[in-house]
Amino acid sequence: MAEAEKNQEVAADGLVPRLEKEEKEEDEEVVSSSGKQEEEQQVVEKIPEKQEDLMEKLEGLTVTNVADKAEDMADKPETVVNSERQQLDAAVEAETEIKKVMADDTPYTSAKTFEELNLSPELLQGLYSEMKFEKPSKIQAATLPMIVTPPYRNLIAQAHNGSGKTTCFVLGMLSRVDPKLKVPQAICVCPTRELVIQNEAVVVKMAKYTGVTTASTANADSSNSLTHSVSRRDRIVDQVIIGTPGTLKRWMTRDKILDTRSIKILVFDEADQMLDQSGFQDDSMRIMRDIDRSQGNCQVLLFSATFGEKVKQFALRTIPRANYIFVEKEALSLDAIKQYKIHCPNPGAKIDVLQNRIFPAAEKLGQSIIFVRTRQSASELHKRLEADGYKCTSIQGGLSHEERDHVIQEFRSGETKILIATDVLSRGFDQAQVTLVINYDIPVKSVPPYTPEFETYLHRIGRSGRFGRKGAAFNLLVTDQDERNLRKIEQHFNIMISDVAWDDDTAIEKVLKDAGLA
DNA sequence: AAAAAAT
Numbered sequence: 001m002a003e004a005e006k007n008q009e010v011a012a013d014g015l016v017p018r019l020e021k022e023e024k025e026e027d028e029e030v031v032s033s034s035g036k037q038e039e040e041q042q043v044v045e046k047i048p049e050k051q052e053d054l055m056e057k058l059e060g061l062t063v064t065n066v067a068d069k070a071e072d073m074a075d076k077p078e079t080v081v082n083s084e085r086q087q088l089d090a091a092v093e094a095e096t097e098i099k100k101v102m103a104d105d106t107p108y109t110s111a112k113t114f115e116e117l118n119l120s121p122e123l124l125q126g127l128y129s130e131m132k133f134e135k136p137s138k139i140q141a142a143t144l145p146m147i148v149t150p151p152y153r154n155l156i157a158q159a160h161n162g163s164g165k166t167t168c169f170v171l172g173m174l175s176r177v178d179p180k181l182k183v184p185q186a187i188c189v190c191p192t193r194e195l196v197i198q199n200e201a202v203v204v205k206m207a208k209y210t211g212v213t214t215a216s217t218a219n220a221d222s223s224n225s226l227t228h229s230v231s232r233r234d235r236i237v238d239q240v241i242i243g244t245p246g247t248l249k250r251w252m253t254r255d256k257i258l259d260t261r262s263i264k265i266l267v268f269d270e271a272d273q274m275l276d277q278s279g280f281q282d283d284s285m286r287i288m289r290d291i292d293r294s295q296g297n298c299q300v301l302l303f304s305a306t307f308g309e310k311v312k313q314f315a316l317r318t319i320p321r322a323n324y325i326f327v328e329k330e331a332l333s334l335d336a337i338k339q340y341k342i343h344c345p346n347p348g349a350k351i352d353v354l355q356n357r358i359f360p361a362a363e364k365l366g367q368s369i370i371f372v373r374t375r376q377s378a379s380e381l382h383k384r385l386e387a388d389g390y391k392c393t394s395i396q397g398g399l400s401h402e403e404r405d406h407v408i409q410e411f412r413s414g415e416t417k418i419l420i421a422t423d424v425l426s427r428g429f430d431q432a433q434v435t436l437v438i439n440y441d442i443p444v445k446s447v448p449p450y451t452p453e454f455e456t457y458l459h460r461i462g463r464s465g466r467f468g469r470k471g472a473a474f475n476l477l478v479t480d481q482d483e484r485n486l487r488k489i490e491q492h493f494n495i496m497i498s499d500v501a502w503d504d505d506t507a508i509e510k511v512l513k514d515a516g517l518a
Numbered sequence: 519a520a521a522a523a524a525t
Contacts, residue, residue, distance in 0.1 A: 192521095193522090280523075283524090374521080446519065450519065
């Protein structure tokens with residue numbers, strides 16, 4: 001206990017505030033030391049090489065308590081593993097730690113049931129009768145004991161798309177808040193409005209019997225909200241707060257309606273994006289630091305299906321004394337989602353493929369999401385398809401909140417089968433009926449040389465095949481650059497994406513049968 | 519040759 005308190009002190013005046021001062025140097029540090037850190041990372045993440053199915057892949061999760069190492073590294077970075085001999089030792093150590101993960105004196109054992117987590121009867125009832133859960137999924141079994149057991153260690157967790165991450169952190173939040181205390185006690189930060197709404201719905205459902213209430217940034221500015229609207233004047237009395245980073249930050253600083261002094265747990269959903277420099281890093285760090293300053297005793301959870309190498313290193317350095325779980329990138333592209341590429345001779349052929357091949361098949365299958373690169377192409381493609389008599393909708397960040405909500409509501413209800421979207425929907429969106437994902441444009445970086453955005457690719461195709469269901473993804477290619485980028489994607493995940501002829505009447509149908517969808 | 523949030 002004394003040890004835990006000591007650690008908290010370090011957290012309060014140590015790592016987080018330091019970042020603000022050294023933000024500029026941070027970049028250089030990543031470049032200069034990433035080589036060493038990568039080496040160590042590779043040996044720590046020892047995962048079986050060939051894996052046959054999903055279960056085995058999930059068995060391959062590596063759980064490591066990095067607390068001591070992190071402190072070592074902070075004190076004397078020169079002790080970072082630098083010889084083969086040491087790497088070997090670290091690998092052996094990592095292997096052992098998979099089976100025996102320690103937080104202080106408490107060994108974590110994987111939770112086979114929800115009962116053994118000491119949850120309140122009300123919360124258990126929500127899990128069983130509302131959520132219809134029977135027992136923890138793999139990632140839940142591995143992380144829940146670490147989340148809900150003192151000393152409430154920080155956690156960085158990577159797990160496959162659709163494997164049940166949301167339940168991990170929602171249950172984590174709900175298990176730690178006191179319903180009798182009418183102050184904010186848990187915050188969940190998400191990258192999009194849609195994800196805020198989706199996560200809030202899960203919290204409300206799971207919390208049904210607990211008396212815990214929620215507030216979210218999504219219904220703050222509109223009158224027709226699902227729960228209740230939060231006026232800017234009122235201090236928030238709900239226990240669980242879900243929101244996008246900008247509004248949360250404003251609530252904490254300018255509006256002063258979000259009191260952070262009783263926050264016990266802070267969750268970042270899609271954490272790699274939330275901590276990425278080209279993402280929400282500034283806002284996220286600010287939120288973390290403000291909470292830390294107001295009471296220095298807050299558990300931080302990071303969840304995502306992807307952690308690119310750079311942001312992973314940043315997370316490990318930023319979140320003090322964290323347990324972590326990582327998955328090799330090669331193990332992330334699930335067999336359950338069949339991936340294909342269709343080479344189109346010209347841009348017009350892409351429309352042709354959509355209308356004559358994908359739409360007829362898709363309408364029989366379930367629901368589909370077509371991803372495009374820009375807002376403009378989303379609305380243009382939408383207009384074009386609609387003009388040709390094809391029923392679909394589109395969503396992108398340029399629409400009003402009301403329009404976005406309406407489009408999502410229509411898609412959720414099944415009224416619309418085909419949704420065109422920018423990357424506003426590439427992450428986290430959970431709709432079981434989505435069986436088909438079409439990359440109308442391949443995700444690429446915004447700056448030359450326009451290399452592929454691997455993480456975005458994985459998140460997009462992960463919109464299908466939710467929770468072990470079957471799914472398929474089609475990549476439409478026109479230019480040589482498209483071809484090169486798809487090849488890079490194949491190399492990156494070590495997969496083979498098979499070719500489908502664009503002008504063959506039966507090819508797509510046949511392929512969908514192979515994918516187990518037709 | 520970007521998206522997201524928000525100012």
